[in-house]
Amino acid sequence: xxxxxxxxxxxxxxxxxxxxxxxxxxxxxxxxxxxxxxxxxxxxxxxxxxxxxxxxxxxxxxxxxxxxxxxxxxxxxxxxxxxxxxxxxxxxxxxxxxxxxxxxxxxxxxxxxxxxxxxxxxxxxxxxxxxxxxxxxxxxxxxxxxxxxxxxxxxxxxxxxxxxxxxxxxxxxxxxxxxxxxxxxxxxxxxxxxxxxxxxxxxxxxxxxxxxxxxxxxxxxxxxxxxxxxxxxxxxxxxxxxxxxxxxxxxxxxxxxxxxxxxxxxxxxxxxxxxxxxxxxxxxxxxxxxxxxxxxxxxxxxxxxxxxxxxxxxxxxxxxxxxxxxxxxxxxxxxxx
Amino acid sequence: xxxxxxxxxxxxxxxxxxxxxxxxxxxxxxxxxxxxxxxxxxxxxxxxxxxxxxxxxxxxxxxxxxxxxxxxxxxxxxxxxxxxxxxxxxxxxxxxxxxxxxxxxxxxxxxxxxxxxxxxxxxxxxxxxxxxxxxxxxxxxxxxxxxxxxxxxxxxxxxxxxxxxxxxxxxxxxxxxxxxxxxxxxxxxxxxxxxxxxxxxxxxxxxxxxxxxxxxxxxxxxxxxxxxxxxxxxxxxxxxxxxxxxxxxxxxxxxxxxxxxxxxxxxxxxxxxxxxxxxxxxxxxxxx
Numbered sequence: 001x002x003x004x005x006x007x008x009x010x011x012x013x014x015x016x017x018x019x020x021x022x023x024x025x026x027x028x029x030x031x032x033x034x035x036x037x038x039x040x041x042x043x044x045x046x047x048x049x050x051x052x053x054x055x056x057x058x059x060x061x062x063x064x065x066x067x068x069x070x071x072x073x074x075x076x077x078x079x080x081x082x083x084x085x086x087x088x089x090x091x092x093x094x095x096x097x098x099x100x101x102x103x104x105x106x107x108x109x110x111x112x113x114x115x116x117x118x119x120x121x122x123x124x125x126x127x128x129x130x131x132x133x134x135x136x137x138x139x140x141x142x143x144x145x146x147x148x149x150x151x152x153x154x155x156x157x158x159x160x161x162x163x164x165x166x167x168x169x170x171x172x173x174x175x176x177x178x179x180x181x182x183x184x185x186x187x188x189x190x191x192x193x194x195x196x197x198x199x200x201x202x203x204x205x206x207x208x209x210x211x212x213x214x215x216x217x218x219x220x221x222x223x224x225x226x227x228x229x230x231x232x233x234x235x236x237x238x239x240x241x242x243x244x245x246x247x248x249x250x251x252x253x254x255x256x257x258x259x260x261x262x263x264x265x266x267x268x269x270x271x272x273x274x275x276x277x278x279x280x281x282x283x284x285x286x287x288x289x290x291x292x293x294x295x296x297x298x299x300x301x302x303x304x305x306x307x308x309x310x311x312x313x314x315x316x317x318x319x320x321x322x323x324x325x326x327x328x329x330x331x332x333x334x335x336x337x
Numbered sequence: 338x339x340x341x342x343x344x345x346x347x348x349x350x351x352x353x354x355x356x357x358x359x360x361x362x363x364x365x366x367x368x369x370x371x372x373x374x375x376x377x378x379x380x381x382x383x384x385x386x387x388x389x390x391x392x393x394x395x396x397x398x399x400x401x402x403x404x405x406x407x408x409x410x411x412x413x414x415x416x417x418x419x420x421x422x423x424x425x426x427x428x429x430x431x432x433x434x435x436x437x438x439x440x441x442x443x444x445x446x447x448x449x450x451x452x453x454x455x456x457x458x459x460x461x462x463x464x465x466x467x468x469x470x471x472x473x474x475x476x477x478x479x480x481x482x483x484x485x486x487x488x489x490x491x492x493x494x495x496x497x498x499x500x501x502x503x504x505x506x507x508x509x510x511x512x513x514x515x516x517x518x519x520x521x522x523x524x525x526x527x528x529x530x531x532x533x534x535x536x537x538x539x540x541x542x543x544x545x546x547x548x549x550x551x552x553x554x555x556x557x558x559x560x561x562x563x564x565x566x567x568x569x570x571x572x573x574x575x576x577x578x579x580x581x582x583x584x585x586x587x588x589x590x591x592x593x594x595x596x597x598x599x600x601x602x603x604x605x606x607x608x609x610x611x612x613x614x615x616x617x618x619x620x621x622x623x624x625x
Contacts, residue, residue, distance in 0.1 A: 059461075062465040063464075063465060064461055064464055084369070084467065087465060087466055088467040092461070092462065092465045094458075098457060098459055098462060099459065099462070100457075100459050101457060102392055103388065107384075107387055111380050111381075111383065111384050114377075114379075114380035114383075115377050115463075115466055115468050117373060143391055159462070
């Protein structure tokens with residue numbers, strides 16, 4: 001039986017496949033031709049500033065919004081033609097997919113389990129199991145409106161995990177949380193990921209994408225501006241930088257001079273930073289790294305510290321978009337919802 | 338974060354065997370069966386009932402409104418309106434009519450409720466789940482009908498206390514209640530549509546109130562329409578609340594025409610439902 005892979009369940013090579021997806025709100029092109037793939041069992045981070053189109057994308061992939069053009073399949077189901085089947089395979093957590101504030105944590109989870117057709121006793125057990133797993137057992141009977149921000153997000157996560165979805169959407173899971181609570185939610189997400197779940201995560205925090213995602217798609221104004229594995233993306237923007245800290249401050253310029261004289265292929269831009277007490281050298285390959293270290297050794301410079309670092313994602317974003325990832329004024333997607 | 342801590346913390350004691358959703362057969366079109374649909378509606382009705390338990394003030398309209406309005410009209414206006422100070426006569430006239438008023442006042446609440454659900458994001462979760470989208474609305478309708486019935490029971494209880502007398506026409510009373518609920522259900526769809534269209538819950542309330550007052554007072558609920566000027570009478574005569582109040586009155590008191598107002602009430606209810614229910618459901622499906 002041959003069948004086009006986009007129409008058969010589970011036949012796509014990717015858990016999520018998006019091709020040329022477009023959504024306009026009046027004049028605003030919220031999503032303007034996005035392509036992306038999420039492989040089974042991996043986490044794709046969709047990184048972009050506020051108003052980049054992240055939430056609109058997730059809403060289309062959850063059948064909450066109809067795309068204007070393009071195609072998208074989740075677990076092999078088409079978002080437009082097979083919305084009912086598609087909804088069986090997804091879990092959604094986000095700013096706009098929340099729990100019922102008036103109900104207790106347990107009642108919320110029980111209700112969702114019943115809506116997912118678990119028989120009563122199983123629904124009760126599954127609710128308790130997830131309360132335990134997300135450390136909410138003590139708060140199980142309190143209405144969700146009395147929960148702290150972090151507890152609310154954990155309850156949201158628990159709610160979207162009840163049906164063991166094949167693909168989990170996490171739409172800005174930590175926006176608006178303080179750093180400590182953010183770490184708490186990250187741990188939960190990491191444990192969900194460790195179980196082999198497929199996750200599409202949207203975020204405006206570079207750190208969050210770095211912590212949680214395998215692959216990254218960077219979007220801005222509804223378009224993909226870069227994609228790849230996190231280290232690849234960083235390398236694309238610029239190689240590593242080596243930082244050399246000599247014991248003797250006076251060696252700073254001597255080291256910079258020596259590196260310039262040696263004329264190593266590509267190593268030219270060594271610069272001494274008097275204030276920080278370091279020499280910075282851009283490094284393009286592992287071989288160059290060895291050559292630089294060898295040179296320092298033959299000249300006999302005494303060093304306190306030596307290291308390389310990749311550019312941060314903030315720097316990546318700056319390099320890719322030519323602008324800082326600042327919060328733009330709310331896009332219509334945020335207002336309309 | 339070390340992997341060990343994650344695993345010890347996340348290992349459930351007795352994992353519930355929820356299979357990771359296996360790829361369903363290609364013949365599965367994802368339609369929700371009737372039994373599953375009823376189960377979903379049940380779970381959503383339970384949700385609404387729990388909300389009421391959590392927030393008992395939300396039953397104030399149901400419990401207090403019939404008491405206050407009945408006492409107000411019977412004792413403040415009753416003596417003056419009833420022919421020759423006949424307060425008891427007016428009570429008998431008023432109570433069946435007020436059932437119509439209750440159905441409308443209770444129906445109004447559904448608009449604000451649905452508006453809130455959207456604002457709080459609960460609706461997005463429901464709409465991204467494998468349940469019939471109409472089940473969310475049907476559950477609301479069922480809960481509101483229950484609230485309507487409670488409010489009618491309270492109204493009748495107060496009515497009996499202040500002298501309302503059906504003179505043994507209990508079947509007629511049941512018929513009146515049935516008609517009232519039928520008409521009330523058709524109103525629920527209108528207010529639901531309003532709740533889905535207007536942006537904030539406050540606006541829903543404001544608009545509802547504007548519609549409510551003229552409809553209720555421009556009807557035969559409180560006074561017979563024959564003393565009204567002609568232009569007003571022609572409005573009150575087509576007002577469905579007049580038809581409903583007259584129908585209930587005919588059934589309960591055994592006086593006045595019965596057939597025509599009953600028929601018109603049914604026509605109005607069916608018409609309103611046929612027009613607004615599909616609109617509300619489609620609006621619900623497409624709402625951004």
